[in-house]
Amino acid sequence: MLENLPKTYNPKDFEDRIYKYWNDNGHFVAHVDENKKPFTIMMPPPNVTGSLHMGHALNNTIQDILIRWKRMEGYSALWLPGTDHASISTEARVVNKIKSEGKTKEELGREGFLKEAWDWTHKYGSTIKNQLKKLGVSCDWTRDRFTLDEGLSKAVEEVFIRLYEKGLIYRGDRIINWCPSCKTAISDAEVEHEDTKGNIWHIKYPVKDSEEYIVIATTRPETMLGDLAVAVHPEDDRYKNLIGKTLILPLMDREIPIIADEYVEMEFGTGAVKITPSHDPNDFEVGERHGLGQCIIMSEDGSINENGGVYAGLERYEARKKIVEDLREKGYLVEVKDHDHAVGHCERCSTVVEPLISKQWFVKMEPLAKPALEAYEKGDLNFIPPRFGKVYANWLENIRDWCISRQLWWGHRLPVYYCNDCDEIMVSRTRPEKCTKCGSSDLYQDEDTLDTWFSSALWPFSTLGWPENTEDLQYFFPTDVLVTGYDIIFFWVVRMVFSSIEQMGEIPFKDVFLTGLVRDSEGRKMSKSLGNGIDPLEVIDEYGADALRFTLVTGNTPGNDMRFYMERVEANRNFANKLWNATRFVLMNLDEDVSKEQVSFDNLEEEDRWILSKLNKTIKEVTENLDKYEIGLAAGKVYDFIWDEYCDWYIEMVKSRLYGEEGLSKKTAQKVLLYVLKNVLKLLHPFMPFITEEIWQHLPGNEEALILSSWPVYKEELNFQESERAIEFIKSGIKGIRNARAEMNIIPSKKSKQIFVTADEEIKEILNKGKRYFLNLASAEDIEIRENKEGLGDDNISVVLDKCEAYLPLKDLIDIEKEIERLEKEKEKLEGEIKRAAGKLSNEGFVKKAPEKLVLEEQEKKKKYEEMLEKVLERLESLRK
RNA sequence: GGGCGGUUAACUCAGCAGGUAGAGUGUCAUCGUGACAUGGUGAAAGUCGUAGGUUCGAGUCCUAUACCGCCCACCA
Numbered sequence: 001m002l003e004n005l006p007k008t009y010n011p012k013d014f015e016d017r018i019y020k021y022w023n024d025n026g027h028f029v030a031h032v033d034e035n036k037k038p039f040t041i042m043m044p045p046p047n048v049t050g051s052l053h054m055g056h057a058l059n060n061t062i063q064d065i066l067i068r069w070k071r072m073e074g075y076s077a078l079w080l081p082g083t084d085h086a087s088i089s090t091e092a093r094v095v096n097k098i099k100s101e102g103k104t105k106e107e108l109g110r111e112g113f114l115k116e117a118w119d120w121t122h123k124y125g126s127t128i129k130n131q132l133k134k135l136g137v138s139c140d141w142t143r144d145r146f147t148l149d150e151g152l153s154k155a156v157e158e159v160f161i162r163l164y165e166k167g168l169i170y171r172g173d174r175i176i177n178w179c180p181s182c183k184t185a186i187s188d189a190e191v192e193h194e195d196t197k198g199n200i201w202h203i204k205y206p207v208k209d210s211e212e213y214i215v216i217a218t219t220r221p222e223t224m225l226g227d228l229a230v231a232v233h234p235e236d237d238r239y240k241n242l243i244g245k246t247l248i249l250p251l252m253d254r255e256i257p258i259i260a261d262e263y264v265e266m267e268f269g270t271g272a273v274k275i276t277p278s279h280d281p282n283d284f285e286v287g288e289r290h291g292l293g294q295c296i297i298m299s300e301d302g303s304i305n306e307n308g309g310v311y312a313g314l315e316r317y318e319a320r321k322k323i324v325e326d327l328r329e330k331g332y333l334v335e336v337k338d339h340d341h342a343v344g345h346c347e348r349c350s351t352v353v354e355p356l357i358s359k360q361w362f363v364k365m366e367p368l369a370k371p372a373l374e375a376y377e378k379g380d381l382n383f384i385p386p387r388f389g390k391v392y393a394n395w396l397e398n399i400r401d402w403c404i405s406r407q408l409w410w411g412h413r414l415p416v417y418y419c420n421d422c423d424e425i426m427v428s429r430t431r432p433e434k435c436t437k438c439g440s441s442d443l444y445q446d447e448d449t450l451d452t453w454f455s456s457a458l459w460p461f462s463t464l465g466w467p468e469n470t471e472d473l474q475y476f477f478p479t480d481v482l483v484t485g486y487d488i489i490f491f492w493v494v495r496m497v498f499s500s501i502e503q504m505g506e507i508p509f510k511d512v513f514l515t516g517l518v519r520d521s522e523g524r525k526m527s528k529s530l531g532n533g534i535d536p537l538e539v540i541d542e543y544g545a546d547a548l549r550f551t552l553v554t555g556n557t558p559g560n561d562m563r564f565y566m567e568r569v570e571a572n573r574n575f576a577n578k579l580w581n582a583t584r585f586v587l588m589n590l591d592e593d594v595s596k597e598q599v600s601f602d603n604l605e606e607e608d609r610w611i612l613s614k615l616n617k618t619i620k621e622v623t624e625n626l627d628k629y630e631i632g633l634a635a636g637k638v639y640d641f642i643w644d645e646y647c648d649w650y651i652e653m654v655k656s657r658l659y660g661e662e663g664l665s666k667k668t669a670q671k672v673l674l675y676v677l678k679n680v681l682k683l684l685h686p687f688m689p690f691i692t693e694e695i696w697q698h699l700p701g702n703e704e705a706l707i708l709s710s711w712p713v714y715k716e717e718l719n720f721q722e723s724e725r726a727i728e729f730i731k732s733g734i735k736g737i738r739n740a741r742a743e744m745n746i747i748p749s750k751k752s753k754q755i756f757v758t759a760d761e762e763i764k765e766i767l768n769k770g771k772r773y774f775l776n777l778a779s780a781e782d783i784e785i786r787e788n789k790e791g792l793g794d795d796n797i798s799v800v801l802d803k804c805e806a807y808l809p810l811k812d813l814i815d816i817e818k819e820i821e822r823l824e825k826e827k828e829k830l831e832g833e834i835k836r837a838a839g840k841l842s843n844e845g846f847v848k849k850a851p852e853k854l855v856l857e858e859q860e861k862k863k864k865y866e867e868m869l870e871k872v873l874e875r876l877e878s879l880r881k
Numbered sequence: 882g883g884g885c886g887g888u889u890a891a892c893u894c895a896g897c898a899g900g901u902a903g904a905g906u907g908u909c910a911u912c913g914u915g916a917c918a919u920g921g922u923g924a925a926a927g928u929c930g931u932a933g934g935u936u937c938g939a940g941u942c943c944u945a946u947a948c949c950g951c952c953c954a955c956c957a
Binding site: 587 | 883884885886887892893894895896897900901904905906907910911912914915916917919920921922923924936937938950951952953954955956957
């Protein structure tokens with residue numbers, strides 16, 4: 001057995017092998033099982049052509065922890081993986097690829113381009129999945145889904161049609177955000193506003209047939225080419241007399257009216273606003289109110305179109321420059337001021353977006369948002385941490401219609417057909433033979449595809465087979481928890497909730513666990529452009545997946561960003577090594593027969609009861625923490641138990657029995673050692689699945705895989721309060737002695753006789769039982785217990801404990817001066833404690849109002865410290881004589 | 882213009898039912914002992930951003946305030 005475990009933990013030796021073992025044996029596969037309760041998590045699908053970054057590593061680790069834990073708790077646990085076609089970003093990559101080959105999208109045509117895109121998808125589509133496997137994700141690969149799969153595409157089509165038929169999807173001319181680089185419309189959520197230092201230009205618009213003029217202010221002077229009016233506030237005395245008159249639009253020589261509209265803020269700028277209905281959402285509304293019509297002056301690449309007069313063909317910023325120059329030259333430019341404002345950028349490519357009017361498809365949001373909001377307000381939808389609920393609600397309260405059509409080819413094509421003869425619109429599951437209105441067979445399908453998020457919004461049920469009423473859907477839906485980053489609440493979480501309510505009649509998950517961002521060690525966002533990203537795979541390669549996983553979930557709270565430090569990964573790798581070697585120790589000292597027998601809890605010694613009791617408590621607390629999604633706390637408790645209690649104390653305490661003579665005590669020690677180790681492996685397994693499984697397989701008596709074993713439960717019969725008290729007393733005694741010796745610079749190999757002086761019967765018994773602990777752990781060569789200290793000379797170290805005093809006669813090694821110094825320090829410390837306790841107790845309010853238990857505790861402490869101080873003083877006195 | 886988070890040991894962070902402040906790393910001292918030097922043992926190190934308040938008692942609750950950061954928002 002032993003020869004199978006190398007001396008040093010080396011994760012590379014087994015991580016891949018263990019993963020294959022689980023996967024090949026179908027341990028990740030979830031089954032519809034009416035005898036079990038389902039527990040379901042849908043993996044947020046990463047981009048199909050993406051690669052693993054720390055954000056993925058973090059949220060997939062969390063999901064894996066939850067799913068492994070629930071699986072062990074006996075649930076039929078489904079973690080469904082998949083990938084997203086990521087329309088814009090994948091299309092952009094493919095465009096780049098073919099560009100490097102000297103081709104364009106248009107040249108290839110739709111079909112040719114899609115073939116390229118599929119090739120690309122097939123080439124890179126498995127990359128991220130293989131990377132996830134390195135992390136140890138225990139998801140059910142037999143249920144792997146892709147948003148462009150036939151089934152999911154069918155779901156998309158179905159939802160589109162249902163919403164259309166309900167009047168919740170419509171087509172219309174509206175102001176949308178246009179990305180001139182991606183050449184598509186994007187939704188509001190896909191626009192990032194960035195504060196930018198810019199200018200505001202004040203421009204004169206002369207009144208027709210008059211010397212008068214109006215000065216307007218604008219931050220986008222090029223849009224003046226499309227101006228169709230100038231608006232002032234109806235109550236504005238400065239301009240009242242001009243309302244209804246006509247202006248001559250500079251440079252264009254177009255006549256435009258002066259209109260009155262309450263939208264105008266009198267105080268801002270000059271109080272007069274140019275109205276460009278085709279290129280500004282507010283102006284659009286004003287235009288509608290006043291019947292101004294439209295004048296589009298920009299083409300899809302962001303250049304000025306044929307409506308822009310002499311500026312036609314100029315790129316938008318070129319045009320701006322030229323227009324400002326011309327205005328200045330012709331005396332229309334009044335002044336240019338600095339002006340900071342938020343400029344919208346395309347979330348994908350960072351190009352400044354242009355608001356412009358366009359015929360697009362929209363989802364009417366109000367009716368869908370309402371129940372989604374109610375679900376939260378009723379408390380059915382729970383956010384971790386809760387503060388994000390407000391973010392969610394706030395977005396829904398101010399929601400606007402969702403532009404879902406994209407001028408892209410990679411994605412779900414709209415199931416919409418038009419008649420070339422009568423312009424009839426037909427929304428249909430299959431291509432209609434004839435126009436339903438005029439009977440013409442000259443039909444064509446809409447060229448556009450849907451927003452990527454339209455399909456991911458259906459993820460919680462489309463992946464389970466919806467619209468078919470599958471067994472999986474019935475059993476696993478709704479899911480239990482969604483784990484994702486707080487940055488996609490709007491894009492995804494909100495949309496899943498309302499889609500699910502609309503199609504399934506219930507919310508898709510009860511809990512939303514939001515992770516923060518993983519930043520670099522200087523707190524910067526990891527990004528490709530900065531080149532500061534840390535590749536999870538490199539970390540795994542160097543330290544192992546378990547160390548990485550542990551690092552990501554400890555010392556970190558939900559929703560808070562974290563900094564990534566390699567030193568922490570190393571520390572966690574060391575922890576794994578610690579466990580590895582503790583296991584080696586156990587195996588080295590295990591008799592063949594012991595492992596075969598059932599653990600019996602008879603014949604336990606004090607430290608056995610103590611460690612079992614501690615384990616029991618840890619099981620309880622860790623489970624409670626996990627129940628509350630306190631993953632970091634749970635992991636921390638397992639860590640502390642393994643290192644501090646099991647390794648540092650229990651193993652050390654038990655050594656004398658293991659090395660001692662054959663017998664019941666030795667056997668029991670082995671049994672408890674093994675029992676605790678097995679339980680600890682279970683507790684740690686969700687967090688560090690590889691090392692725990694690997695060790696588990698080396699332990700005797702384990703028939704099934706750890707991944708399938710049962711989660712430990714708290715057992716009242718293993719709660720040993722008395723033993724805990726006794727061992728804790730002994731621990732504090734050992735610590736006291738070690739401490740005193742270290743302060744006196746006595747090297748551990750120098751052993752001393754230890755004499756305990758106590759009159760307390762209980763302590764005497766504990767000490768008597770605990771002799772061997774002192775012998776082994778406190779450099780003692782012999783122990784004597786006395787009722788008084790008569791005859792004990794001054795050449796001793798005195799360690800004052802609760803109700804007991806330890807003397808270490810070390811003859812030549814004791815420096816009296818130093819011992820006095822040490823005791824003086826001890827004295828000060830005790831005096832401080834007494835003062836604090838006395839202060840509390842002399843506070844009338846405390847004695848009267850604090851819980852009785854606390855008051856009693858405080859009194860006991862005071863008494864204890866006073867007794868200890870008394871002994872220290874006695875000792876000092878005798879040394880000074 | 883709204884909303885939110887952070888501010889705790891040299892560094893990074895825990896501390897979620899208010900009751901004498903914790904971890905990892907780093908630092909100092911010490912130890913090649915038969916699980917582990919990816920280790921053991923011991924130590925030093927914090928007026929818990931600031932100012933008020935509630936309370937017998939506040940890192941923890943309330944109110945202000947400062948700095949750092951994030952999100953939302955159609956003032957041209």
